[in-house]
Amino acid sequence: MAAESLIRDVLSQTEVEALYVGFNHLFSIKLHHGGLFKNYPRREYVRGSVDYVDLVDIDKFSVHELDLVMGRLKYSKDEVRYYHYLVPNGGLDDGIRPLGTDHEVRSFSAYVSDNKLMNVYVEHEISIFPSLYFTCSGSNVTIQEISEKNSKTELYGQKGKKLMLAWHENIENSEENANVVDLGIDEEQVDENPKIPIRAVQEQFQRRFDQKISMMKAFRAKTFAMEQLHGDFSSQYGRLRDYVDELIRVNPGTTVKLEVEAATDPTSPERKFKRIYVCLGSLKQGYKAIGRELLGLDGAFLKGPFPGQLLTAVGLDPNNGIYPLAYAIVEAETMLSWSWFLECIADDLDLGTNSNYTFISDRQKGIIPALQKVFPCAEHRFCLRHILENMKQQYKGKIYKDTLWKLATDTTLVYFQKDMDALKEVNSGAHLWLSKIPPEHWSRSHFSGRAISDVLLNNMCEVLNSKLLDGRDKPIITMLEFVREYLSRRIVNVLRVIDKSKGLLTPYATKLMESIKRDANRYTAKWNGGDHYQVSSAQGSQYVVNMATRTCACRSWEITGIPCRHAVAAIRCMAEFGEEHGSPESYVNHVYRMERWKQVYSHKVYPTNGMSEWSKSQVPTVIVPPAYHKPIGRPKKARKRSRVEIEEGTGAGGSKAGKTLTCGKCKKKGHNRRSCKGQEQNG
Template sequence: MKAFRAKSLTSKEVQGDNQEQYSRLRDYIMELQSANPDTTVHIEVESKPNPDSTTRVFKRIYICLGPLKLGFKECGRDILGLDGAFLKGSQQGQVLVAVGLDSNNGLYPLAYAIAEAENKDSWTWFLECLKDDLALQNNSRFTFISDRQKGLIPALEKVFPAAEHRFCLRHIHQNMKLKWRCKGFKDCLWACATARTVPEFREKMEELKKFNEEAYNWLAQIPPKHWSRSHFTGWAQSDVLLNNMCEVLNAKTVEGREKPIISCLEYLREYLMKRIVNVMKVQHQCKGPLTPKITEILDEIKKAAAQCTVKWCGDSRWQVQGTLGQYVVNIEQKVCTCRRWEISGIPCKHAVAVNWDMAAHKQQVGPPEDWVHPCYYLDTWKKAYAYKVGPINGPKLWPISPVPTTLTPPLHHKEAGRPKKKRRRDQVEVENAMEKKGKLTRKGGTVTCKKCNVKGHNSRSCKEPKKGKATEGGSANDVVAAVGSAGGSAAEE
């Protein structure tokens, strides 16, 4: 504990005092908004019975940087991942984030907040702030992806009742593994989730039912519109099943979550500022018309398109026979009945085969790249990162906020001992980690006592002498032997 206290004092000198940072939070916000125009900041405080008090207890803060707000609109992809992560320092709370996708299928952070907890009230407040920043309506056709957090689901239904809400498939699988851990269950789950048509989805669900009816009944209780591509809309130009964009951001900013509030917010802002520069360096080496990731995806689609045969009906529709079935492509509506083009915005192999057939018959058509949604163009990618997060001055040059009240840290009970910084892993993660290290877990197994050979306890808790050894009235040598044997067993345990 001496080393821990010494480290805490050193960290306070380097990063700043937590109490002092709360008192200067409004000054920091003024500097942040002056360096980044159109930045939205909302601060909420705890309600206090005495309005004449000169202090206010901090409750939560929301920040959406102006450059990121403009850049996200340039991306043209109406999808956001939502997630929360625990603060790891002396203060308690959660960091809430909203992360989108850019033209290269990379993460594009939009907004972040520090709230008291991850519950319905805090998520409703966070989503209301997002709604105002993006100028969305209640009936807006927007897509969100998250885990099945109990507070987030009703908050989304309240703020965006018409939105599409996808559940991260990884979290569904984590819940499934609590009871069904075989690899066959994972394969069946992914087969159902990646099915793009309703008939294919039903077929895969029937396979799961034959494999295990109890698991089928459990999965059938989750509406497929939340986790299967067969029921997704094409609003977001994305077929993602995992909330990886938020997981990556949380992993990149994990060190910032153990710092005082201003240092934590600055860690996030500096990461966002540096990330834009790093993406720009990659962009300078790219040649269009599409971004690098989308170019790789389309190249794989082109290889598969060589296996398709095409027949034209005379208008904007083509009949295409592929390796997995027969589908209809409508080039006027830019859809295919396999639904890949409709969901992702990238032409499927059937559409690419139609494009080649049209070119072979001297019809006016460009390359398959022209049929890709504009959100995947290299120019769109560059426009999104044309807005830079501005640097700010040090605390000595910050303006002084005219607000007469002073913010104080939120009240909470400090737990005894060293603050926990490692994420709490669930049972499945712990067991998987042990298996990867080459050591199988003993959890769930039955222990056999080495003294009495009875199952249910070990030699340390055994109250019976070892069978075949000395009992009351035995010789002294037998007693010594029995004691030595019990000590050896305890050491082994």
């Protein structure tokens, strides 16, 4: 490839299409090199160059050929490099794939026939800027030495293109030849890696200057640099009202409710922050367009110097993906704070106290009485994972776990009672313990079906919390902007998927219907001449399907809004008798339609201007931070994993030790996709 290909710095899409007419095996590469990836707040390739490589033969293409091209671009052959490619129509946040092994090259090659211009990115282990000294650990700490005569020798902090870690201590007392040393972190590098280890700062300094600094001094230096990037924790409260005005200005229909503590001195210009609630106008409109009366509720600790909780309300979109509705920062998880949050949601969704909405939660502190107060008629589901966690404290073993899941997934009262009786025979104590939790909170057999979802786990909130984890240790405005930027970015990412999706239903519903239709082959339907069908299997099961009410005796259709296998068998029977009917997909609830999915994500979150552009709030009082009570011990960054997560090796930092691998390609146990020698399963 290197000998025949042409390297140039400009190439248009029109030129590419014209260049390869009739040559299916040839393509061009848009090579991004000399830069690095920046992951925060979104992934970008910065400080790099772009060259185009033409007339690449896919039959001869390999990573070795890329090395030859890099040589022609004057890179050292001894440099360690990592190649990545971008999936066509994908973004850097979710479309980057490795390009190193033969298998990865084959995956890359599969895109070439339909995409004649492929983006390839080069990651360099060693920076091409020789003035910067990088640690081998990739901590992004840099040290630069500056010579200045007739000046005192000191370490200092300054803000410019580079953020300098604040530090003051003499290294030597030579007045004739002193070195001014700055221990600096580049702004883009801190954005990319905000968790630079303190120990890396210490080791870097000692290697460069043969001097030791304490952990505390290195920590203070890093803290100073982070404040320059993200702002000061205390001072941002003073601009909170300005931020609220800007957020409402650029996002029409947005609801923001800001509460302060009651003033002990009414004449004082200061008011202590208490709570803030945000429901972006676009998310409010998008959520209402879904048509699902379901919300997951959860809370998470803030990790900064001031106490508080981040409360979230999350729904499910037509593709069963998360759709955040609202979020709030409150003083703590109490009945009062949850009641306030729920009342704010009720106002935004126009819900009365008699609303029979469906909520799912982990039964956090205060949430049960708060729901009973604000929505006394609501259906409240308990996350099954947390019920299992509590159950394991007294009743351990796979039999109890399997029985609980069987009871939760039963869709009829008959099967539920049968399985409860079986549990009683195994262990009457476990039966008594579980009987104390009303089944309408955790078993599908007792769900009403109003939510059009059979969800048993509060995973929707867990997913959102994991995405917002890195924002929970930021100053309050930076944290609120972190949440808003994630929500905006998620809409963009989903729109990319929507553009590539075809058909009547969303990808989730389409895949589920394909599975249901295969299962329906095992059933026989008999028509009664009206709207009812008797559906039976060879194993002896038998259910009645009512096509007029679109229900089945198994209740699955009623709960999920998607025809069950018995209903699909009945629909096929309608065709045999010449009855008016459509495809099984046409009987799926409109919640799962592609048209609805597009409508939901047609509402965009708009960006805000920088802090210097905000108008000054006309409110005469100034908001100050809440009271700070220093906790005992070192602040914990990692979430405490539950008993279930520890045993199953899941959750943050979960170990894979002792777990059986499942191949993502052939679905068999004992190996992974990379070492698989079988063929990918069809269907």
